[in-house]
Amino acid sequence: MQNESATELTDISPIQSVKKFYFLDYIYILLDSVSRHSKTQDVFMSFLELKRLYRLGESKYKKLTVDTENVTDGRFRRYLYTFDQVLDEASDYGLIESSDDWTTIRLTGKGEELLQLYKRKGSISFNEALFKFMEDKYVAFRYVITKLHSANKNLPGLLFLPSYSPRQLGFERKIFRTTDDFIDYSMSLVRRLENDIEQYIGIRRKLSTENAKLLKRLTTAGLLPSDRNSSFDPAKYNIITKRFRDFWMSFFLNRIYHYRASMPSFDIWTYRGKQIGIIHATEFHPNFSGKIVYPLSVITNSVQSKDFTKLYTYKDGNILFVHKPRWSENQEKFVETIVKAYYDLRRVYRSYFINLAALREIVCLNMKISEKVFEDFMSRTYRLNLAGKLQIRISLEVDKLPEETNAMYLKREPIMVDKKYRNIIAIDATKGGEDHE
Amino acid sequence: MSKLTRKPSQIQRPDALARFQKFYLTDNPFPAEPYVNQDSVDKRVNGGIYETEIHKAEFQQITNNFLKKSQSDPNHLRLGYIIDESYIGRGNGKSAFLVNLKQIIDQEYCLDFSEGKNKCFAVYVSPEAGGRTKTFPAFVDILFNSIVKSDIIKNCLAMLRLDAMKRIYENFDEVIKSMDDEDLVNNLNTEEWFVKNHFDIATIAEEIYGNSFLQQLPSEFPLFQGRSSFMSRFVSTTHFIDYYRNTLKKSADRINFVFSNLVDFYLSAGFNGAYILVDDFERIPDFQSERQKRDFALQLRSCLFDGSYSSARTGFYDFMLVLHAGVPRLVADAWSLSGMEHRVPMLPKISSNHIIRFEKLSKKHAILLLRKYLSEYRIEGSKPDYPLFPFTEDAVQRIGELSEYNAARILKMANELLEKAAESEDVKSINPSFINKSLDMLEEDSSARVPIIKKGEALDLQKKAKAKRAKK
Numbered sequence: 037m038q039n040e041s042a043t044e045l046t047d048i049s050p051i052q053s054v055k056k057f058y059f060l061d062y063i064y065i066l067l068d069s070v071s072r073h074s075k076t077q078d079v080f081m082s083f084l085e086l087k088r089l090y091r092l093g094e095s096k097y098k099k100l101t102v103d104t105e106n107v108t109d110g111r112f113r114r115y116l117y118t119f120d121q122v123l124d125e126a127s128d129y130g131l132i133e134s135s136d137d138w139t140t141i142r143l144t145g146k147g148e149e150l151l152q153l154y155k156r157k158g159s160i161s162f163n164e165a166l167f168k169f170m171e172d173k174y175v176a177f178r179y180v181i182t183k184l185h186s187a188n189k190n191l192p193g194l195l196f197l198p199s200y201s202p203r204q205l206g207f208e209r210k211i212f213r214t215t216d217d218f219i220d221y222s223m224s225l226v227r228r229l230e231n232d233i234e235q236y237i238g239i240r241r242k243l244s245t246e247n248a249k250l251l252k253r254l255t256t257a258g259l260l261p262s263d264r265n266s267s268f269d270p271a272k273y274n275i276i277t278k279r280f281r282d283f284w285m286s287f288f289l290n291r292i293y294h295y296r297a298s299m300p301s302f303d304i305w306t307y308r309g310k311q312i313g314i315i316h317a318t319e320f321h322p323n324f325s326g327k328i329v330y331p332l333s334v335i336t337n338s339v340q341s342k343d344f345t346k347l348y349t350y351k352d353g354n355i356l357f358v359h360k361p362r363w364s365e366n367q368e369k370f371v372e373t374i375v376k377a378y379y380d381l382r383r384v385y386r387s388y389f390i391n392l393a394a395l396r397e398i399v400c401l402n403m404k405i406s407e408k409v410f411e412d413f414m415s416r417t418y419r420l421n422l423a424g425k426l427q428i429r430i431s432l433e434v435d436k437l438p439e440e441t442n443a444m445y446l447k448r449e450p451i452m453v454d455k456k457y458r459n460i461i462a463i464d465a466t467k468g469g470e471d472h473e
Numbered sequence: 474m475s476k477l478t479r480k481p482s483q484i485q486r487p488d489a490l491a492r493f494q495k496f497y498l499t500d501n502p503f504p505a506e507p508y509v510n511q512d513s514v515d516k517r518v519n520g521g522i523y524e525t526e527i528h529k530a531e532f533q534q535i536t537n538n539f540l541k542k543s544q545s546d547p548n549h550l551r552l553g554y555i556i557d558e559s560y561i562g563r564g565n566g567k568s569a570f571l572v573n574l575k576q577i578i579d580q581e582y583c584l585d586f587s588e589g590k591n592k593c594f595a596v597y598v599s600p601e602a603g604g605r606t607k608t609f610p611a612f613v614d615i616l617f618n619s620i621v622k623s624d625i626i627k628n629c630l631a632m633l634r635l636d637a638m639k640r641i642y643e644n645f646d647e648v649i650k651s652m653d654d655e656d657l658v659n660n661l662n663t664e665e666w667f668v669k670n671h672f673d674i675a676t677i678a679e680e681i682y683g684n685s686f687l688q689q690l691p692s693e694f695p696l697f698q699g700r701s702s703f704m705s706r707f708v709s710t711t712h713f714i715d716y717y718r719n720t721l722k723k724s725a726d727r728i729n730f731v732f733s734n735l736v737d738f739y740l741s742a743g744f745n746g747a748y749i750l751v752d753d754f755e756r757i758p759d760f761q762s763e764r765q766k767r768d769f770a771l772q773l774r775s776c777l778f779d780g781s782y783s784s785a786r787t788g789f790y791d792f793m794l795v796l797h798a799g800v801p802r803l804v805a806d807a808w809s810l811s812g813m814e815h816r817v818p819m820l821p822k823i824s825s826n827h828i829i830r831f832e833k834l835s836k837k838h839a840i841l842l843l844r845k846y847l848s849e850y851r852i853e854g855s856k857p858d859y860p861l862f863p864f865t866e867d868a869v870q871r872i873g874e875l876s877e878y879n880a881a882r883i884l885k886m887a888n889e890l891l892e893k894a895a896e897s898e899d900v901k902s903i904n905p906s907f908i909n910k911s912l913d914m915l916e917e918d919s920s921a922r923v924p925i926i927k928k929g930e931a932l933d934l935q936k937k938a939k940a941k942r943a944k945k
Binding site for chain 1: 755759762763797798799800802803871874875905909910912926928930931932933934935936937938939940
């Protein structure tokens with residue numbers, strides 16, 4: 037690959053140095069606050085207000101609950117930290133300027149332009165414009181996207197980071213009493229991971245030595261007793277299982293895919309890329325437990341297909357193209373893909389209505405499109421369906437499936453189709469002449 | 474050397490310990506494929522092992538709202554829905570419940586439940602799984618096949634003959650005194666028996682023709698076979714089948730036959746109702762277009778409620794549709810357009826007598842279920858430590874949790890665990906720790922895990938970017 041050598045960085049510090057927040061909306065609410073206030077103190081208060089309004093939290097998922105007005109000290113310090121991070125980054129891109137002692141802030145011309153772009157054209161255009169600032173400074177997306185394309189030879193462009201909680205492997209919390217129980221879990225986990233490596237990445241790896249390392253670390257850290265039959269401190273259960281998860285995620289990222297930066301930074305870049313529409317990252321792919329990340333863009337000197345849009349030109353002449361298929365040429369393919377995905381899911385879950393977000397994951401992956409494009413295509417398809425111009429019939433509802441809990445919707449936002457939020461879908465694909473009047 | 478004298482090199486040792494003997498079992502009591510197949514001779518599969526305690530509440534509701542209500546009350550419920558509460562779907566024990574319900578109804582023809590008010594039989598209908606049962610006529614065809622399979626025509630013929638013969642022959646009670654019901658039905662359907670005992674078939678037939686319910690039937694109705702010719706007048710189920718398949722060609726005629734003529738025939742034999750238990754009803758709307766759904770609902774309404782059929786006039790047939798949790802929404806439009814939702818709502822605002830909610834299982838039920846299967850296969854005279862042996866109660870709870878309290882999956886898991894436990898001599902009982910050690914084996918066999926991400930299915934972006942555009 038011609039891009040590979042250009043991006044095999046000797047210095048990965050730009051990728052590691054990214055500021056610690058996921059939502060690009062943070063930049064927008066900062067610019068908006070600065071446009072209305074100049075004293076840093078006032079900007080911060082306005083920032084907090086907007087943060088609440090846009091449900092922006094510190095994790096990569098939006099909040100569904102509204103924060104209470106009275107903020108505890110600890111939380112206040114966390115907010116202040118986030119604010120500083122956003123301030124730093126906006127200042128790095130030259131979007132804001134401050135007085136020497138940081139008591140007042142004002143927008144630069146570039147900042148003002150970007151703010152207006154959001155107001156006129158919405159978040160996608162804003163994110164794309166912001167992307168240019170980020171890439172100018174860090175060239176980090178280039179590394180991430182190139183790496184994603186080359187990470188997996190078996191299923192090109194798909195990066196799998198499997199993760200199985202004890203519960204998913206059939207180990208209920210209450211059966212954990214001793215180190216031995218965790219060893220049972222770890223053996224079962226290792227078998228599953230080895231299996232996944234073979235199935236998804238097409239290589240064979242034995243993980244028992246790594247597993248021994250992990251168990252040793254847990255005992256050294258005092259989380260598990262070294263005597264296999266002694267009981268552990270139940271209060272530490274969650275910490276221990278998190279250690280398992282983090283260990284194997286990093287193992288996959290660094291040792292299987294040879295990604296050179298840490299998991300937290302990888303997360304921030306990929307989830308930011310997701311908001312721009314150049315990368316997709318999900319922890320909710322149906323029937324895959326863990327995280328899947330794949331690029332929705334390519335970096336090359338030219339493309340043949342009309343379904344790509346130019347977003348950024350690098351100094352060496354390579355261009356980042358985003359995959360944005362055009363409806364007119366892709367509608368048949370889209371309908372085919374949703375029908376197939378629907379039946380695949382139905383076979384597994386054995387129910388007529390299935391979760392629309394689960395369907396979206398499959399369609400986005402198979403067509404390599406962003407969630408925004410999916411929503412757009414789904415709305416168009418639904419309107420064709422209402423007009424009776426499709427061979428299939430689609431029913432979209434707002435209801436939840438009974439086995440789904442509220443918590444799932446904190447992380448997976450409902451999908452807007454034809455101006456309404458929808459959660460579940462059923463498709464009737466009966467064909468044949470007599471069915472149509 | 475002749476194959477007749479050659480011996481195999483390996484023979485079974487007659488004294489070998491049977492595989493499940495250490496658990497005091499004659500065989501593995503649990504089915505490997507736990508789906509009800511009525512035609513199987515294996516009681517693990519044909520619904521023959523049934524623990525009535527499990528869905529007692531549902532059964533009680535059906536008894537109170539259907540079986541006990543007088544059939545001659547014009548307002549008795551003619552259509553009921555058994556709606557599954559679980560979205561997990563298949564394997565919740567609905568089919569086993571229905572098969573059992575049919576057996577219970579047929580045992581005393583419902584005379585026991587209704588204190589003599591009703592005499593009803595039951596027919597179990599299961600639409601074809603591949604989606605060929607799309608239209609109402611196609612449904613009537615499978616309904617007729619199920620009627621034939623339930624032997625009810627044979628029984629009706631026997632009942633009509635018995636009645637007539639009692640009137641003709643004074644000492645007839647003496648003749649049949651020693652026969653049980655089954656022998657009686659068989660004899661009354663065997664022409665040779667009549668000849669041997671010098672009962673005149675023509676005389677008996679004439680006596681039967683006098684029955685007031687038969688007067689409106691067309692002359693070609695199979696019961697009247699031979700009436701106006703010199704052919705034998707001995708009628709059997711075969712004549713009904715032949716008539717339905719070869720003489721009735723139009724679907725309207727077939728519907729009329731099942732919902733009018735046969736109803737008159739049943740009435741003549743002394744029945745005043747029948748329960749048609751339709752299992753897996755979703756197999757019908759699942760493959761139907763909107764129009765087919767509406768037509769189906771309209772015809773069902775006409776046959777049960779307000780058409781000119783005998784069944785609609787007398788309320789003879791009581792249908793029970795077994796619905797998957799998602800189905801009401803699937804047919805909601807068709808049901809409301811055809812007026813069915815108005816008469817017998819599937820999605821009522823208030824709880825209604827005609828809706829039976831089919832509950833999910835609990836730990837208690839799982840224990841009952843396993844105990845029932847185990848007891849059917851206990852070695853006679855053996856004394857296990859406890860009825861659930863070799864399963865501990867904790868183990869049953871664990872199995873229940875792992876299979877989300879789905880009956881079919883509980884049974885399948887029990888089957889696999891018992892197989893595994895029988896393999897090694899050290900395993901004395903099946904407890905949670907044994908289950909944990911066997912989890913991998915259970916996981917791998919689970920059909921619920923289908924890898925959705927397949928090679929070649931996802932678009933390769935880099936390839937697409939490089940590919941020359943296809944010509945229009």
